[in-house]
Amino acid sequence: MRPAASVLVRVYPARWRARYGEEFLGVLEERPLGPFDVVDVLLGALDAHLHLRGLGAASEHRKGFTMTLRLGGYAAIAGGFLFFIGLAAASALGDAGGVFILMFAAGAAALLVALAGLSAFQARRYPKLVWAAFVLPAIGAVVTIIGVLGMVLVGDGRFVGQWSAWYVWSFGLMALIIGSAMFAIATYLTHSLSRPAAIVLVVSSVALVPVGMGLDILSFIPDTFAPIAMGICALAFSLGWIALGVSAVRLDNPGRLAQQGAN
Amino acid sequence: MEQSRMPELGRFAEPALLILVSLSGGPKHGYAIMGDVEAGTGRPMGPGTLYAALARLEERGLVEALPPVDRRRPYRLTGLGSTVLADQLRDLAAFAALGLRRLEGATG
Numbered sequence: 489m490r491p492a493a494s495v496l497v498r499v500y501p502a503r504w505r506a507r508y509g510e511e512f513l514g515v516l517e518e519r520p521l522g523p524f525d526v527v528d529v530l531l532g533a534l535d536a537h538l539h540l541r542g543l544g545a546a547s548e549h550r551k552g553f554t555m556t557l558r559l560g561g562y563a564a565i566a567g568g569f570l571f572f573i574g575l576a577a578a579s580a581l582g583d584a585g586g587v588f589i590l591m592f593a594a595g596a597a598a599l600l601v602a603l604a605g606l607s608a609f610q611a612r613r614y615p616k617l618v619w620a621a622f623v624l625p626a627i628g629a630v631v632t633i634i635g636v637l638g639m640v641l642v643g644d645g646r647f648v649g650q651w652s653a654w655y656v657w658s659f660g661l662m663a664l665i666i667g668s669a670m671f672a673i674a675t676y677l678t679h680s681l682s683r684p685a686a687i688v689l690v691v692s693s694v695a696l697v698p699v700g701m702g703l704d705i706l707s708f709i710p711d712t713f714a715p716i717a718m719g720i721c722a723l724a725f726s727l728g729w730i731a732l733g734v735s736a737v738r739l740d741n742p743g744r745l746a747q748q749g750a751n
Numbered sequence: 752m753e754q755s756r757m758p759e760l761g762r763f764a765e766p767a768l769l770i771l772v773s774l775s776g777g778p779k780h781g782y783a784i785m786g787d788v789e790a791g792t793g794r795p796m797g798p799g800t801l802y803a804a805l806a807r808l809e810e811r812g813l814v815e816a817l818p819p820v821d822r823r824r825p826y827r828l829t830g831l832g833s834t835v836l837a838d839q840l841r842d843l844a845a846f847a848a849l850g851l852r853r854l855e856g857a858t859g
């Protein structure tokens with residue numbers, strides 16, 4: 489990436505960059521930038537600031553678009569935090585961790601909201617890819633919540649047919665984790681949100697799957713270290729979601745817009 | 752037919768027309784449009800001007816973006832864009848013919 493081109497793109501408003509930034513950067517990097525191009529881009533950035541300001545007052549569609557981004561961002565931050573605290577505390581406390589398993593369910597619900605909000609934002613450009621990646625983690629989040637409610641209501645007894653609530657919860661959790669990896673891959677491909685955060689979410693999700701399924705491939709890990717390994721994976725998973733949420737909120741932060749406009 | 756009139760695009764009316772003509776030959780991404788316009792008019796179109804005009808054309812439904820290939824995103828004319836462009840070019844052709852007739856009358 490050429491620094492001059494990158495700097496020129498950052499002169500544009502964040503909303504404009506969310507829509508045209510990547511392809512515009514590609515155009516700037518296709519050829520050497522002369523003085524004519526620099527002046528033309530600066531005038532274009534000024535026009536984009538004025539043009540978007542006018543649109544912001546008039547466009548209900550754009551308001552809805554920024555609302556989904558903001559809602560999805562905050563939900564991802566809350567969901568990542570609640571997911572880790574709830575899972576870690578409930579695992580550590582066992583039967584005494586009832587409150588924390590509900591906190592975990594709240595985290596799953598927040599991640600469902602985050603999935604919907606961030607998918608709606610990214611689907612403006614890549615609807616098929618994003619909504620395809622939305623389905624599995626959304627189903628996983630719903631089933632996880634149902635499983636938690638089942639554990640609270642019926643404990644270890646049968647919940648759905650022959651399945652216990654714990655089994656339903658485990659099934660939902662696996663779907664949520666695998667689906668989160670798919671959602672993160674879609675996010676990485678769309679360039680819309682933080683790509684490093686998407687990578688963290690993919691890697692941690694892939695690492696969590698064998699841990700969560702209790703596969704023997706992890707037998708090389710000493711028993712005393714296994715809970716720590718699972719904790720690290722779960723923490724990375726949560727941090728991936730939180731980082732995605734932060735990148736969404738920063739993208740829609742007026743303060744950041746003003747700061748970038750001043751730079 | 753009111754909908755097929757060229758929307759008010761201010762100082763971006765001419766770049767917008769050049770972009771529509773370029774896309775009338777098939778979908779193109781930004782850099783290809785710039786090259787096509789320069790080849791056709793002999794004048795370069797800056798990237799800032801290109802995207803300011805593209806954003807307006809997309810907003811008004813005259814062009815639409817296609818799925819990107821790497822970082823390049825092609826654009827193509829919509830049905831409305833084709834209609835508006837055809838009307839605009841007919842108006843320009845009639846205006847050019849009028850000018851030529853007057854010149855011939857003045858010099859003949």
